[in-house]
């Protein structure tokens with residue numbers, strides 16, 4: 207099997223508080239892996255370790271074949287990352303953002319120009335290319351941020367609540383872009399609080415108080431928890447959580 211993420215008993219402690227507690231899972235190439243959990247469950251902390259942004263306290267993990275302790279820089283080059291909180295520079299234009307992130311990811315100038323032009327055409331943003339990103343509607347910012355995160359054709363893209371605050375139709379369009387990326391072989395690791403989105407994932411893990419309490423395909427989880435919806439599965443798992451605001 208071709209696993210792009212391998213994670214064994216990965217743990218992160220802050221002092222004597224265990225934010226992520228021995229989580230283990232594998233993610234296959236081309237898979238859409240949903241990483242669910244209530245507020246404070248430990249999702250962002252786990253994702254930061256996998257993206258090479260913070261060192262684990264214990265356990266093992268490799269991402270795109272690189273070790274999270276020893277090869278953080280290689281991991282960063284081989285992944286894309288999009289977070290609701292930080293993705294694009296609002297006071298740079300659409301085109302300047304494309305140039306900036308292409309440069310950060312080490313793409314060549316002519317490649318940025320050629321593929322950037324294709325990108326703005328595909329997104330229907332040709333006339334907006336010189337506009338400040340801050341002036342675009344949120345849904346367009348998210349689509350552009352995702353496109354920029356996979357512009358350098360990474361093996362895997364990490365999406366941290368990528369569709370927060372937009373309507374279901376715009377979310378659905380965003381997910382069409384995710385499907386296109388996976389068809390091109392990119393693996394998607396996504397956190398979300400929207401249960402309709404959880405249904406779009408191939409497999410889902412549900413974190414409760416730092417631990418992975420369930421991991422399977424949405425249909426299998428619904429069967430196991432005798433639930434009609436992922437909402438119900440999530441509620442059954444997360445209602446006992448001590449952290450967060452449940």
Ligand SMILES: Nc1ncnc2c1ncn2[C@@H]1O[C@H](COP(=O)(O)OP(=O)(O)OP(=O)(O)O)[C@@H](O)[C@H]1O
Pocket residue numbers: 220223225243244245246247248249250251252449
């Ligand atoms: N640098 C830190 N120092 C101390 N505690 C931290 C630190 N970072 C996170 N935590 C704690 O670790 C726990 C997990 O936080 P984390 O942000 O990973 O949760 P999350 O599942 O991503 O939540 P959300 O959905 O709200 O983003 C929380 O209790 C948080 O307060």
